[in-house]
Amino acid sequence: MTDDQLRPDLDDLLDDLYEGQERxxxxxxxxxxxxxELPAELLIRITAMPEGEYAVDEAAELLGGTPA
Structure with a gap:
């Protein structure tokens, strides 16, 4: 899958996750x-993130999405 194909799934995930949350x-x-049940390629990217807390813009940058 390309980044363009993954972006809607990732953007939806980030929107849901960060609703009312800063990190x-x-x-x-x-x-x-x-x-x-997001695509395996996106799960691989998330697994590769260093452990820790992320603001939405940090997570989006690492994962290739658009900040909420």
Whole structure:
């Protein structure tokens, strides 16, 4: 899949995750992505993120999405 094909899934995930949150952990991003049954390529990118907390713009930059 290309970045353009993954972007809508990623943008939807980030919108849901960061609603009312300033920072979210890599583990929570991964957990929610698995629960949403997102494509394997996106799960691989999330797994490759260093552990820690991310603001939405940081997560989007690392994963190739558009900040919410």
């Amino acid at each position: 979210v952990t890599q583990a929570e991003i991964h957990r929610r992505a698995v629960a949403a």
